[in-house]
Amino acid sequence: MGSPVIELAGVGKRYRLGEHHGTGTDLRETIARAAGRLRRRERTPPREIWSLRDISFTVGEGEAIGIIGANGAGKSTLLKVVSNITTPTEGRCRTRGRIGSLLEVGTGFHGELTGLENTYLNGAILGMTRHDVRRRLDEIIEFAGLADFMDTPVKRYSSGMYLRLGFAIAAHLEADILVVDEVLAVGDAEFQRRCLGKMSEVEQSGRTVLFVSHNMDAMARLCPHVVWLDHGTIRARGPAAQIIAEYTRTSASPAPVATFAPDPAAPAQITAVALVDANGEAQSVLNTWTQAWIQIDVIVNEPVPGLDACGLVSTKSGASLLNEALSDTGQAGAFPRGQHRWRYPLPPIFAPGEYVIGVWLGTAYETMQFDDSVLTFFIDGDDAGRPTRLLRFGTRWELDRSGDGL
């Protein structure tokens, strides 16, 4: 770690809740409150919320730190304090070097102005001199891929073009510290890939990066260290892989376990379905590398010869990807009375996206129970620019130098 460039010491930020933030944006309200005070009436204390509390950490030169946490954990507030946009209520934050903060792409664009005019304006807003912008103009235009549209008012731009120009300008800001908030959540896959590429370039060039994202895949690749914020305080800090794993495990909403009303008349019945991890805990969000199981609880009231079950995985639009039966592997049979728990190990082959789990119970002759959308689950991560891809295996290519081996 290089010498420190960001130092936070006991930083806290309090917001007042309520329609007018408690400060009274309405003159009438303020006068009424002052009058109330004169008559020595009890003042109702404004409701407050600490968006950040007692945050202390140091970032060294050239480090890339990721900030993770649920919505409302204080991530954006933290970035705003570091970027000097908002003032902490207590404590202090010190930074050394020029900060480029990318809290939103294209902020300050004016629709009536052309792409070129907006480039100079936006550059100035981000802290670039006219000279800086002119020197890097060709690179910016090239990166944005908008050479033919620089004289067009940006109100005629598509949202994609708008984002590209905004990011291109920001990416060419020569900042010592880059603060990035969820910019990558917008734009198409191609755009996201370019953004990530540019960011790792920035990181490799030895500059300091503070990065907030919900994209754990990108986070794990860009940031060796991660700070986990929880309700405004630091819950954990450490190596990215470890903290992210812990975060995804605890933060995923209590994953639903689908249950079925018991039917004593049925000879056999599925009573519950869940997607579980190695600890047997139900999950609905998985990383691309997590091993998971489709878990089916079956109650057998009366042994059925050749009892068989299927676990299904399909896309949201209904394309069937997996349909694996006990009988496929010769495991169907007459199970004894009682509770059974069957688990099918889901291979870690799914590309990021949303998938649907279905189940089937029956024999070769009859269907006793069938529901093709019992649960949904998400594979979290970066689609690596291939958004339509459903599966990914990651098996290695076999490379042969000149075709000699053929």
Added chain:
Amino acid sequence: MRPVAATDAQLWVENAAPTGRWPRLRFGQVWTNRELIYFFALRDVKVRYKQAFLGAAWAGLQPLIGALAFTILFNRLANVTVDTDSYFGFALVGFIAWSYFSSALSAGTNSLLWNAELLTKVALPRIALPTAATLPPLVDLAVGTVIALVITLVWGGGTSVVGLVVGTPLGVLLLLTATAGPVLALSALIVKYRDVSVIVGFGLQLLVFLSPVGYPPELVPGIWYTLQYLNPIAGSLALLRWGLAGTPRPDLGLVALSTAVAMAGLVAGGYYFRANERQFVDII
């Protein structure tokens, strides 16, 4: 706020909780951020004339019509006379100066509000926004100044060289100072109280008749004649008319009174702005 040059890279910039100490004015920030201010001003000028059929012609047309209205109202109907040959030229100077004050004050007051999104997403020196908002109306003031000068030289009785060279720039400077103070205070105030925009609109309507814009200051009798120079617009108009409308040199004591009030306003507005700017983002 933020470092502006790469050479500042070694300096620590601190963002700490308020200490309750008296803020510093730091007007120098306006100069160090002049490029940003220029681009904000340029944006407003460009946006204003894009897709406008008459474009820049408006800058010349408006004061001519306005001055004509003043001349008919005060000179022809109320028989008010002035110390120079052309009432029209006299009224024209009043109109262009007032137009500057009123447009700059309205734009400046709303500047933080109109750029609220920017304010909450980028760490820019906040004083740049109200400052930049007072610049675009200078274009109209410049056009108006040329027109007024031509009218005075061609149809009026001409003007003194000293007045033109000394009075005009000093008058403009006083006008800018007189505008800047209220702009800083009101732009900060409107962040908290939206009522300000109503008050400013109404206040401007009243003030145009309380300032010697369409009539000469001599119309005001007794002690009120002197007191009207507490309004810095009056001092600025006296200087500008000396240069552009050919009126005699104004009383320096009265101009000094106006200047003192304008400077006091600038300092007070500056302090109010600095004392409140740190909470803009949280309440806007």
